[in-house]
Amino acid sequence: MTTQQFTGAEMVVKALAALKVKQIFGYPGGTVLDIYDALFQQSDVEHILVRHEQAATHMADGFARATGEVGVVLATSGPGATNCITGIATAYMDSIPMVVLSGQVPTTLIGDDAFQETDIIGCSRPIVKHSFNCRNVEEIPNIIAKAFYIARTGRPGPVVIELPKDLLMPMSKGEFHIEIDVKMRSYNPSIKGHHKQIKKAVKALFEAKRLVVYSGGGIIIANASELLTELVEKLDAPITNTLMGLGGISGTHKNFIGMLGMHGSLEANKSMANADVILALGARFDDRVTNNVKKFCPDAKIIHVDIDPTSISKTINANIPIVGLLEEVLQQLLDELDATNFTPNKEERTSWWQQIQQWRDVNSISYVQEGEQIKPQRVIEAMYKITKGEAYVCSDVGQHQMFAAQYYPFAKPRQWINSGGLGTMGFGLPAAMGVKLAFPDSHVICVTGDGSIQMNIQELSTCLQYNLSVVIVSLNNRSLGMVRQWQDMVYGGRHSSSYMESLPDFVKLAEAYGHVGIQINHLDELDEKLTQAFNIKNRLVFVDVLVDEKEHVYPMQIRLGAIDEMWIKKGVKA
Amino acid sequence: MRRILAILLENEPGSLSRIVGLFSQRAFNIQSLTVAPTEDPSLSRITIATSGDDKVLEQIVKQVNKLIDVIKITDLTERSHVERELILIKVLAMNDKSRTEVKRITDIFRGSIIDIGKQVYTIQLTGDAEKLNAFVETLSNETEIIEAVRSGCVGIARGEKALRV
Known part of the structure; x- marks a missing residue:
């Protein structure tokens, strides 16, 4: 008895189905026609036809951001693939799980400047978490499984897979094997925060007089918003979100002091500037937050939690770095706070909150609806x-x-x-x-x-x-x-x-x-x-x-100034 | 400050380009780079000589480590280590005097003449970068250097410490 043989195109679709993908976003073209033919003959995976490949990547991206699942894109070689570049870069910058399946000219033509040939692996290299070339049919399913694993774990990001046409066509067939549980010796995203660092962080939180929690997109990605809210309430700390972190805690929560950064609220930026301890959670101190790094929060001791070690001490030096999954580290912090019977010092918190209230009273996020035109x-x-x-x-x-x-x-x-x-x-x-x-x-x-x-x-x-x-x-x-x-x-x-x-x-x-x-x-x-x-x-x-x-x-940070140097409205400085 | 990084990574197509790309993309400096498969053909080992302050080096190490293909990276310069580089150098050796002198210098530096042409000697020498520099300078005072090729340095930690899977 012989095992059933499949084309590479069939394997692509079967692998997607095995990974429970319901929808993919794409646009057909020469090198991926076999995949489209395979898609046509099954009903597990629905293909959404866009009008431009860039939109396919953003659509997959929006889908991924809203659901937390991997967004999948299918594009043909050459212009189809290069049209994906902006969407891949977008997903990369915001750490969005995405897998882009790109066609490629047959292996026999690679390097010949064949029709619709582009080195998409080379083009996308600086903007992907990882990428794969496929060079034989039977490796396709496991490459796709690996791509999904890499895309969604650790700090998520886009992964590109290049599929040469000759591997997809009926002339080359093979057996279908897929291992959904991926293990890689070179990639093990770390999970828990280091116990000593957790203790150090809790000690700093204990001693903080003017504490601010600064959380970013990492909280959203880690589905850690409930833990975050619990932590903020336990600490009775003011919390600010980055642009990517909005929704990490309810925008109407009493401890929420608004977005920080270039167009953040005065109270958020002032609190950061005057903080003695900043607890940074899944945020990366980017230039639209810090303004001039040389003037950034001079008095603050910084506890920085992130799954990606490169984000820590990249622009702003962290005093207590903690590498780990946010949902794990937040739980560790909560447990350690409980273990040490943490209660915020009432007097200090009250005076900190009174100070923050004065900044809030400036009402920096406001406008005047005057004149005929709609604001x-x-x-x-x-x-x-x-x-x-x-x-x-x-x-x-x-x-x-x-x-x-x-x-x-x-x-x-x-x-x-x-x-x-x-x-x-x-x-x-x-x-x-x-x-x-x-x-x-x-x-x-x-x-x-x-x-x-x-x-x-x-x-x-x-x-x-x-x-x-x-x-x-x-x-x-x-x-x-x-x-x-x-x-x-x-x-x-x-x-x-x-x-x-x-x-x-x-x-x-x-x-x-x-x-x-x-x-x-x-x-x-x-x-x-x-x-x-x-x-x-x-x-x-x-x-x-x-x-x-x-x-x-408005408000708007003043260029090259400190984080809290802002225009409140036209011609009015904070 | 000069640093020597040793990187162990999957011997996959494109893995070298990821390393090189990372250095250029993030404006890190590469003074030299060598790469070859290890005794385990599924692994490659890269040695990069680079420079930067502690903050830059910390980023380089973290960023390289973040690459999916990379299994391990270590900064050899952090502790005692051995480093070697190979140079092949072709010099003019037209008469007895210059031939004798080139041979003498080569002996002093413990190099070897590995090829002879009608008017040229080709010399091989290994050592650390400083020794190679001194050799080249000494030779250039005696004769004309026609061509020189350096391998870039490779390094290994002293003692029991090892970079392996």
Whole structure:
């Protein structure tokens, strides 16, 4: 009796099914036609056809961010693969689990500059967690299993697999074996925090007079938000989130002092600057948080917990580094605090909180709705009210992203989905589509602007095909708002190429793609029309809100200053 | 400060390019790099001579360690170690005087002449970087250097300490 033989293409699909993948995102082309043929003949794995491979990566990315599962992309060799680059880099910067299956020309042609040949392994090398070349048929399933394991464990990230066409075609067949439980001698992501370091950290927490918890995207990735909340309450500490960490603790929690960094709240940045102990959890002290590293929090002892040792002491030196999975380390910290009967010193905490209250009273996250034009912040607030703060908010990149981060307090992790590290315009819509596919019954919003939305506008077509009823809220200021803001503040008001002088009629555009388009031009119709948009079920609604083009995002850190040196509003320093 | 890093990694296609790519991507310096499979053909060993302060070196070690293919990395310069480099050098040896002088210098440095042409000698010498530099300088005072190739250094810890799986 002979064992059943499979083509490489069949093995790819069987391996995905074995890994419980339900949906993959992609675009067909010459080198992957055999995989598409195999997909056609089964029903375990559904293929979502996008209109551009970049969107496939963002869609897989949004899906991964919302669910915590690995997002899977399928693209053909050459341009298909290179179109994935921006999406891979986006996922890499934000540590998102993703597997990209890329076609390649047959092994006999590799290196010959064959039609649609690109060295995608080489192109993507600096922006992947790892990558694999396949060179024989029978290794395909285990390479895919390894890729999934690497993508989702440790600090997650994208993994690229190159599949030459001759391995996928009927001429080469083999037996199918897959080991889902992957073991690798060269890769063992560490799990628990070092016991001595935990003790040191707890001692520092005990002695802290002005403690701040600073948490980032790591909390979201580790599903550690409940433990985080418990820890913050036990410590009675103020907590600030990075842009990536929003939702790690409820945005309405009494200890939450807002986002920190470039457009963070005054109380968050002031608390950091004045802290004597900073407990950094799954955050990486990036330049949009620290401002000038030389002036960064001079008095603070820093406890830094991260799964990735390279994140520790990269930009800011950690006094107590702890490498480990956050869910493990948080539990260890809680246990150790219990073991030592920790209670915060009431007097010291009270005086720290009183100090923080004074910064809170400045009300740095505020705006004035004056004049006829709608303020963009007002739109986010309306969105928050209508969706009761429960929507998935997927953002593009620019002013609208900051307004959404500031004015939509997220109750839960994975509710806020944005390209924080790479800052990829065009991310929002496809990411929202990926989320909607995972959670069809939830409100999924794409907050965007007239600049960003046009970077992946073609996906409106995909939305129609799969009935992805995302609500797009475009804060249309007829300009590239964040660029314009910098030009106003740093470049003498010279608006070089920051205008969109020939914008399409977005309502008609949405309609042309088979969707509903709504334009909002006046403040008095904002709430009503926006409510109407959210009430439309099973249709994608594109809400084009004409907002004040002169509005700037405040507060804003002053360049090269300390973390708490900020413009509170135009011409007013903190 | 000069450092010598020894890296043990999976002998897979592309694993060397990941190391080299990492150094250029993060603006780390490579003075020399050598690589070859070990006695276990599934493993490669790389020796990199680099330089940087403690903070940079800490990042280099962590970043290299983070690569999936890398099994172990150690900074040999942290403790006592032996390092060697090989040089092959072709020099002009046209008359008796220069031939004698080249031979004498080679003997003093414990090198060996491994090839002779009508007008040239090719010499092999091993040692640490400093010895090789001194040799090259001494030779260049006596005759013309036609060509020289250095292997880059390899190193190993002294005593019982070993880098192995």
